Amino acid sequence: MILLKNISKSFGNQKILDNISLNIPNGDFVSIVGPSGAGKTTLINILGTIESFDDNKDSEFKIDGIDMCTWNEYEVSKFRNQNIGFVFQLHELLPELNCKENILLPVRIGKKNIDDYRKKLESISESLKIHQILNKKPEFISGGEKQRVSFARALITNPKIILADEPTGNLDSKNSKKIIDLLKKVNIKYGVTVIYVTHNKEFASIAKTSFTIKDGKCIRS
């Protein structure tokens, strides 16, 4: 379970998130909507342990009972590498690496044996239909393929949580639908907790739980 309690986030004197509390049970399928600039990315990044929040003695942030606030940066980044997969709007693939190397990056960062992940790479690539482009560099593949490669990178280490920040933001409706279907599939098949930001009302409504971020608050809708 992901637990956030009394979390605020300010940039300078601008309070973006104002005392947010939420509980997300394992295996939930969660959408986050809200106007541009409302703080959706900020919240996703806090959940992903890549963004800090305002210092406050009443704040709590726990994942599966583990107190993220008391861990040091090394422990947190190790936890992140093993448990959290990210899919970004701008896929953030490294241009100098081919698709396969991009997908295996979390394995390398986690200092795990790449050979142990060959089978997983194969099965993910087949199911995402990217097995034929694994040796290509990102500049030579389409937008939909890039997003599926970044999806494969998020899945390679069997994360418990997938965070997707506008994963369909740059895609046409057909490819968008594919990405949302894949999110749903990993949620159902592997029980992965999926939290995604979207502007698309239809995609938001597929979620089991929906939150709207507005005026610093996060309201269950």
Ligand SMILES: Nc1ncnc2c1ncn2[C@@H]1O[C@H](COP(=O)(O)OP(=O)(O)O)[C@@H](O)[C@H]1O
């Ligand atoms: N690193 C930062 N420094 C200063 N302001 C930031 C930073 N990141 C985000 N913001 C501001 O915080 C607000 C919320 O941003 P963001 O979480 O990206 O919104 P959303 O994803 O909902 O569009 C915006 O006003 C944005 O300009």
Ligand SMILES: [Mg+2]
């Ligand atoms: Mg954003």
